[in-house]
Amino acid sequence: MDIRAKLRRQFRLLDEEALRRERAIDAYNEIIVYLRRFLYPVGMDVLDANFHWNWRTSLSLGCLVTYFSFLVYTVYVYWGELMLTMEAFSITGIGVQGIFKMRSGFKYFDFFNQRYRLLKALHARNSCHQENNRALVFCCLLIGVIFKVFFIAYLISGTGFLLIPMYMYVMHNEKLMVLKVNVPGFDPTTQLGFLVTTGYHTLLIFMAIAGILASDLGIMLIVLHIVGIADVFKNGLKELDELLTDEDRTDEEVHEKVLEICIMHRELIVYEEELDSCYATIVFVQVITSVACLVLSLFIFYVTQNIGSGLFIIAAFFQLLEFCMLGTALTIKNEEILLALYDVRWNALSNQQRKLWQFLLHRSQNAVEMTIGGVALLNMETFVEIIKTIYSYFAMMVQFVE
Numbered sequence: 001m002d003i004r005a006k007l008r009r010q011f012r013l014l015d016e017e018a019l020r021r022e023r024a025i026d027a028y029n030e031i032i033v034y035l036r037r038f039l040y041p042v043g044m045d046v047l048d049a050n051f052h053w054n055w056r057t058s059l060s061l062g063c064l065v066t067y068f069s070f071l072v073y074t075v076y077v078y079w080g081e082l083m084l085t086m087e088a089f090s091i092t093g094i095g096v097q098g099i100f101k102m103r104s105g106f107k108y109f110d111f112f113n114q115r116y117r118l119l120k121a122l123h124a125r126n127s128c129h130q131e132n133n134r135a136l137v138f139c140c141l142l143i144g145v146i147f148k149v150f151f152i153a154y155l156i157s158g159t160g161f162l163l164i165p166m167y168m169y170v171m172h173n174e175k176l177m178v179l180k181v182n183v184p185g186f187d188p189t190t191q192l193g194f195l196v197t198t199g200y201h202t203l204l205i206f207m208a209i210a211g212i213l214a215s216d217l218g219i220m221l222i223v224l225h226i227v228g229i230a231d232v233f234k235n236g237l238k239e240l241d242e243l244l245t246d247e248d249r250t251d252e253e254v255h256e257k258v259l260e261i262c263i264m265h266r267e268l269i270v271y272e273e274e275l276d277s278c279y280a281t282i283v284f285v286q287v288i289t290s291v292a293c294l295v296l297s298l299f300i301f302y303v304t305q306n307i308g309s310g311l312f313i314i315a316a317f318f319q320l321l322e323f324c325m326l327g328t329a330l331t332i333k334n335e336e337i338l339l340a341l342y343d344v345r346w347n348a349l350s351n352q353q354r355k356l357w358q359f360l361l362h363r364s365q366n367a368v369e370m371t372i373g374g375v376a377l378l379n380m381e382t383f384v385e386i387i388k389t390i391y392s393y394f395a396m397m398v399q400f401v402e
Helices: 003-010 016-021 024-039 055-078 082-089 092-107 109-126 130-172 191-223 225-245 251-304 307-343 351-365 380-401
Strands: none
Touching: 024 109, 024 130, 024 191, 055 082, 055 092, 055 191, 082 251, 092 109, 092 191, 092 251, 109 130, 109 191, 109 225, 130 191, 130 225, 130 307, 191 225, 191 251, 191 307, 225 251, 225 307, 251 307, 251 351, 251 380, 307 351, 307 380
């Protein structure tokens, strides 16, 4: 496949003909295959109905346990040296996220399997409906493009963490630690200690990137599918509107379509409610730890000009941006649904059907939003406020030092 063909395939969501030609179920299966490639290394393939604990799961847990154990040892070694201690703590948020994400995988195993089957059935059912198929294909391709942007950001950060120490060691014979986490019993200033420590850090970074990408793509898959589901719902409203303008329509046809839309709307509301209940804690931990990581990393980068801290800032920033973007997508689609309900010729409905429509409008005016643990709404406005807060804490730390 030449470069132009690859580019066309990557950006086929911009090609209207490609959107209508591709089947939604195939686009969905492509995303699932991609997701399971990242779930496999960390031993958390929760999409497998027969999933069970395996050696890769033990390796993931072992990395988390040893990381926090070694962190305590490292703080003990560096105690009294402020910058080294802060560098050790600056990436702790990733470990905390790993614990909660791993716990979430087991706790919500049934939820993830149910959502996987529900979305697969949705794509299979609508693959023969031209407009719905197009909407769902676009949704899957959009998820893929957004994920690849974050994948590149994480890959650059992780690769930089590894290449910089290697470069310093090969070119300047300087033993620069990848992470500020010491392995008990090994002195990183010696040849053997440096190799053992670097190997352990490489394993941590590989598992961290695989885990982050797996969890992030899983969250994108479930949350951003609200885009496709909402578009399918709006297509149903268009069909009702066209039916109401058809002079040959029957009352039974209209009634069945209204009931179908009510059922679809109820399923949409339940889907959104489960999103917030499932991800509220994860989002809260993600936001709090990302803020802490960004403040510490910014301060360390400002004081020491450590390139590793700069690379970590990129990864932490994109993590924070990702979750706020997902919440914004949900808000936008809720607003679109409300406007679409208003635009339907509901005045042509019977009195009983108008009462149902009033209920739909009322429920849409009080749509479910994703929150940060119920404390604040998860959207881009909150993202801006968080960035301001990070800068305030960073400026306060700089002023304190100076």
